[in-house]
Amino acid sequence: MILLENLHKSFRGKAGTVHAVKGVGFEARDGEITGLLGPNGAGKTTTLRMLYTLMAPEQGRIEVDGIDVARDPAAVRRRLGVLPDARGIYKRLTARENIAYFGRLHGLDEATIRARTEAMAKTLAMDDFLDRRTEGFSQGQRTKTAIARALVHDPRNVILDEPTNGLDVMTTRGLRGFLRELRDEGRCVVFSSHIMQEVAALCDRIVVIAHGEVRAIGTPDELRAMTGLPDLEDVFVRLAGLEGDAA
Numbered sequence: 001m002i003l004l005e006n007l008h009k010s011f012r013g014k015a016g017t018v019h020a021v022k023g024v025g026f027e028a029r030d031g032e033i034t035g036l037l038g039p040n041g042a043g044k045t046t047t048l049r050m051l052y053t054l055m056a057p058e059q060g061r062i063e064v065d066g067i068d069v070a071r072d073p074a075a076v077r078r079r080l081g082v083l084p085d086a087r088g089i090y091k092r093l094t095a096r097e098n099i100a101y102f103g104r105l106h107g108l109d110e111a112t113i114r115a116r117t118e119a120m121a122k123t124l125a126m127d128d129f130l131d132r133r134t135e136g137f138s139q140g141q142r143t144k145t146a147i148a149r150a151l152v153h154d155p156r157n158v159i160l161d162e163p164t165n166g167l168d169v170m171t172t173r174g175l176r177g178f179l180r181e182l183r184d185e186g187r188c189v190v191f192s193s194h195i196m197q198e199v200a201a202l203c204d205r206i207v208v209i210a211h212g213e214v215r216a217i218g219t220p221d222e223l224r225a226m227t228g229l230p231d232l233e234d235v236f237v238r239l240a241g242l243e244g245d246a247a
């Protein structure tokens with residue numbers, strides 16, 4: 001269970017200040033997949049980075065399973081599995097070694113690491129590259145390795161930044177099935193995307209974000225009803241206020 005309240009974050013540079021996140025708040029429940037949907041630059045990655053303790057908000061509050069992120073970030077990290085936007089896998093290690101390394105950082109014993117690695121390699125269809133060094137991996141192979149690594153400690157809450165970016169149809173379908181399994185096990189799953197169809201295919205609830213603000217929250221049907229539009233892409237364009245933007 002994840003709760004975000006009134007988050008703010010800005011970045012100061014030579015060209016001025018960018019208000020990346022302006023009052024974002026939403027709840028992501030256990031046993032549900034929550035999609036953070038927004039166009040490029042909407043503030044999705046910044047919001048997720050604050051959630052997974054990589055950066056502190058200037059204002060606002062985050063709770064994971066009732067634990068305040070500002071008060072006990074280490075306890076929150078143990079409860080989170082994170083696929084960051086920069087996948088950041090170690091290229092000198094094999095996929096299996098990347099996963100095991102994170103398992104050791106989480107204090108898991110070798111037998112548990114082996115068992116978890118085998119289970120995830122099977123679910124994510126990693127068997128043919130599990131023992132190869134990750135240097136030269138395709139984007140899909142890197143993403144799968146990073147997902148398996150993120151979940152090695154069996155976290156209750158799973159956060160994925162644009163998980164299907166660059167994946168082919170079959171890999172995307174496999175990943176969707178995997179995320180549904182995590183949801184059906186009662187976990188809290190949050191992922192970001194800029195593609196309405198992607199989010200609609202998978203999410204129990206969608207949080208539409210644009211220009212650093214939440215524009216709407218609801219199921220795909222609720223969002224359709226809000227706008228009176230049948231086509232989900234039109235719904236997204238309307239809710240995100242993109243109508244004036246170039247096609």
Ligand SMILES: Nc1ncnc2c1ncn2[C@@H]1O[C@H](COP(=O)(O)OP(=O)(O)OP(=O)(O)O)[C@@H](O)[C@H]1O
Pocket residue numbers: 011012013018019020038039040041042043044045046047194
């Ligand atoms: N470290 C940073 N320094 C300066 N500006 C930043 C930084 N991180 C994000 N921004 C700016 O904040 C805004 C929101 O960026 P963010 O990466 O959160 O968007 P996003 O919704 O994830 O976009 P995308 O779909 O393109 O990944 C953008 O204008 C971006 O340029």
